Amino acid sequence: MPSTAATDDRDDRDRADGTATSGSLRRAARALLAPRFGIDPRALAAFRIAVGLVVLGDLLLVRLPGVRAFYTDAGVFPRSTLATLYPPFESASLHALSGDAWFQYLLLGVAAVAALSLTVGYRTRSATAGSAILLASLHARNPLVLNGGDTILLSLLVLGPFLPLGVRWSVDAVRRAEDATEDGPGTDDDRVLSVATATILVHFVVIYAINGAVKFQSEAWMDGTATPRIFHLEQYVVWLGPWVAKLGTTLVVANWSWVALLCGSVLLLVHSF
Template sequence: MARSSSVATARSRFRTVVRRLSAALAARCSVDLRALAAFRIGLGALVIADLIRRSRSLSAFYTDDGVLPRSALFADYGEVYSVHALVGEPWAVALLFALAGAFALALLAGYRTRLAALASWLLLLSLHARNPMVLNSGDSLLRMLLFWSVFLPLGARWSVDALRRAGAGTDADAAAGAGGSERDPGADDGDESATAGPSGSAVATVATMAVLIQVLLMYVTNGIHKRGSDLWMDGEAVAYIMQADHFTYLLGNHLAEFTGLLRGLTVLWIALLFASPLLILLTGIPRAAIASLFVGMHLGMAVTMPIGLFPIVVVVGFVPFFQTPVWDAAERAVDRFGPPAALERWRARLESVGDALASLDASIPRPTPSGALAGLRARVGRGRPLLSTVVPYVFLVLIVLSSAQAVGYAETPDPAENALETVEMDQHWRMFAPDPTRTTRWFVTVGTLADGTERDVLRDSPVEFDRPPRAEATYRSARWRKYLGNVASTDNENHRSYLANYLCEDWNRTRETAVENVTIHQQYERTDPYNGSVVAANGFELIEYDCSGEFIQDE
């Protein structure tokens, strides 16, 4: 009897420990449904903003008339899984942009949310594969956040899908946690594998854990890379970055002289990187406080460095870190003070549009599926809980392995590496690491015209090799800066010919006096942040290109 009693006691204690550990894990992985709704809106808005910004260079970067025609793409990259690579005309690429924008708008509104998230991710993956030379870390993070969004109940709140469920008498929280018996594969009816978080308005799943860890891995990996840099560890890095004029604008153009402040910002940033595991270990208000520090730093980057949408992508990625206490407090504040009248009007309009869309969707007649099709749908429905758990779990393990490999702590097996490469989920995160950018760089594209004169054919301006007053203004956009920096890399000699050929053809299509020869130079100057003296200055020729010669011309 005594032995049986002790065994029962041990089992009871074990179950208690397991329950406590499970509750602790759920508390750290839970995401409020309102946070997921805001996250969804942010992702949709980001994709739309990204498409608008890319459309300014649509012809240059994504058509056969641009810097990477499809013949060059296939020659350099082999198999390319991209629907954007099936077409080369500007009008066809514009249609794909419009299609992606439509799905992003559906994602923003929460209409057929899961389908919209999946389509947005696939189209973004395709767009990125069309021209890898223009991608930055913001593109990588947005692509990864969209991947994880496919497995999250993004449409449980503040969405057309939620209105449709309300009309059908289905509670949003119940849908997010348990799902319904009649499921629409395009809509977001929630996640059957979800378990309730510490609050009924939160969910904790493998996917919620994965999206949080995805953001965390970016900081942990980047912090380990930076740990090997004396400039970062000594607190000097940001002061040197502010000397790279092509990476500064707005407030960044005025901060270079405040070296003490920049040193403090360097120390603070390194401290945040090393403290980033607290983003998972802490919960509630303490987690929100740490997340707010990261958000503040990235908003500071947005007004000092022209690095595209990267800071805003990160800010959206932090939305799931704000847990239920934060959203409850925000709702109490709104209830107490009341929303602004303009916001009320906008909310009323959006609700009206959402109701109209939900009614329109419900009124569309749908054919009754045949017995075989109904059986297939039933089998797919039964398999969804397994799929929504297994796929995120597998890729969560893979991204952790990939991050460990990026910093030399592990090796990713070849099959795992192939899977990561297929969906572009490799984890590198070398932003300004291990050593920061500290040299101002600009490009000069000397075009010799048919009348013997010379012109900078990239900017249609007089040829000038001296350091410009504002180096960032010599680039058409942050994406052009990224592209030109990659062209200058020693691994991309062919792309120098592609760029020169584009400059020749683009000029000759639109000007009366033809260009016969293009020579591309990269100039650079390094300045000491403490005394302003020029430490190094030089330039070199990347390629001299005959506009009437072969497509690829070697030096």
């Protein structure tokens, strides 16, 4: 019996030592990774508000005026054309269930409510998922009116439900005590560290890095004339644009500064301040 008791004591000590070692390794890993792949919860809140406002602006200022022209059967891209050119999109899009204008306005209204809920942080995770689903459906209804920015916006919404976007500056945060929050840190100084935070940070860097690599394949960017050319596109230049277009040397410097900034974005993953 004494021998058995001694063995049990040794097993308990071994388990305690193993637990302590495991805890030390986790703390060391967090100390190493958090500065690079962790995100301050206040930054996540600012990100949530910004994305919500962008989605709202896109829906109300860009999509709403063109509902009849681009998203109904009476417009330039009826569902029959969608089914012919993009059969998978026609099957996946909620907006393709009807070609009537009232149905498109209804879905647009629901999407706007979801985006507003995301912005203020009310039922944040559900609002983010709903916004992602409705925006993806809208994109699938007419892929011909999209650009790269639309794809990036949708990708951010898809990643959103996996991030604790509502733990700060939100209705959700007000409705519950901070110490009862299950998916958020205890203080403003704690960084949120997870696979999702690492993914979205790498996602941003990859976007910029690929953009920078593509610039090297462009003759205009490589000879410094891309930015000056952009400011001479009269259909896009507004407000101070015509005046800026006259700043030739400044625009050339801006051209190369932007290329350098894009290429240097990879440093965000290897260095932290």
